[in-house]
Amino acid sequence: MDYRKKKARNKIIQHTLLLLFTLIMLYPLIWMVGSSFKESSSVFVNAHQIFPDEWHFSNFVQGWEGFGGISFATFYKNTFIIVIIATIGSILSSTFIAYGFARINFKFKKTWFAIMMMTMMLPFEMIMIPQYVMFNWFGWIDTYLPLILPTFFGVPFFIFLIMQFIRTIPKELDQAARIDGCNTITIFTRIIVPLVMPAMMTAAIFSFYWRWDDFMAPLLYIQSPSKYPVSLALKLFSDPEAVTNWGAMFAMTTLSLLPIVIIFFIFQRYIVEGISTSGLKG
Template identity: 65%
Template sequence: MRLRRIPVISHAILLALTVSMLYPVAWMVASSFKESSSVFVDAASLIPNQWNFDNYINGWKGVAGVTFTTFFKNTFLVVGISTIGSVLSSAVIAFGFSRIRFRGRNLWFVCMMLTMLLPYEIVMVPQYILFNQFGWINTYLPLIIPTFFGTPFFVFLMMQFIRSIPYDLDEAAEIDGCNKFTTFVRIILPLILPAMMTCVIFSFYWRWDDFLAPLLYLNKVSLYTVSLAIKMFSDPDNVTDWGALFAMSTLSLIPVCAAFFAFQRYIVEGIHTSGLKG
């Protein structure tokens, strides 16, 4: 009898945690259909008294004459290019650390891992000064170019996959006349695909939600990403259009949710499986 209670209690705890995590999202979606004046009046209710679909129409009109079509295009451009650059460059770096012997390899690996301990706020000022000297301010270059030099977490993740791949495959490829680049492209890259897809998902999430970096480097409204555009609906000196703000926030979740449900199997597979499949 006591053993039967344990699953019931565990399921009840999980259900309570699930509700506590989903409630803010449900509240945001419900508020996107309310009048701005009634969002916080009947905040406890998840069902609007009167459904207002104009929030999505007014919100999509954007700000300063720029619609959310432009903001979404800007975000997909930055997120797409930076994700490709981050994942591919990290795969190359992981292959170099795992398969190529060179002087100071362990030292450089430790230095790379130490960068994971540095908060972005520490390097924010020197990076801004550097990019300002390059003339990159008010462009997407500060958001994209650094990603082509690898991401330490992705490098570490893919290194674990590469190390699980028998070195005999590299030797067999070398006997067949493959150099290091060909071995990486034809042998290693297909085998670490689950890890790469996991990195793609994480990179997509991180870049899509990024607010601070675009805020630092982008000054023109026409260049804004979705996160910056949503912030413009909030005006402390004037009346905030909460309905439009929550409506666009709800739409901004769609690409993230779509990416998760499309590639969710790679998250588990990329973390728990090895790089070699039988």
């Protein structure tokens, strides 16, 4: 009986601590949502108060109107264009490249793989200026090409993730398919791709998150406000030379999180399946 009481008490303590840590981690998010309903002038005056006494739903209307005659509908449209095309490009190209590294023997294969893995260690600040000079020479500044086109040449992390998944697939399936008359491309499209779908979905979710939150790249390459994504448009709410509408800014920030939250809850099982079963095992 004492053992059961002790076990129950330990569970209560564990769940209490987990709930406490969860609230601490969610506090900034809850504060942001509460501030989106506050009057702009009282956001930081009553910063200790999470939810307002008087709810201002007009913040969402004012925020959606945007600025300079450009509404947030335009910024959302721009963001979805960048995110969807870049995600499709990164997944298709990374899967194809991963198949080559996992199944095809070619000269200097290990060397090219090592070079690819080393690119994952390069910080963005190191390649930022060379990339800008190159894209400026191409005439791509103030277009979406610098944000989209490089993804069609593979993303190293996604290549590694999908390649490890492919290595868990028995090669006997490839050999059986060749006996039936399938070539390399047919094996890839009809056998490999359906089997690595969990890893591809995991990579797609990560790509969606990264592209949606990306601020630095649009800041470098996009100059016209009508082409801004949501991440860059939110920064324009904060104007050091004028009165900032904090309520509208937090309202639009809250709305900007909705796609990410929806994607997570819909596809969260693919994240677990894609990483645990997919094989980050060698």
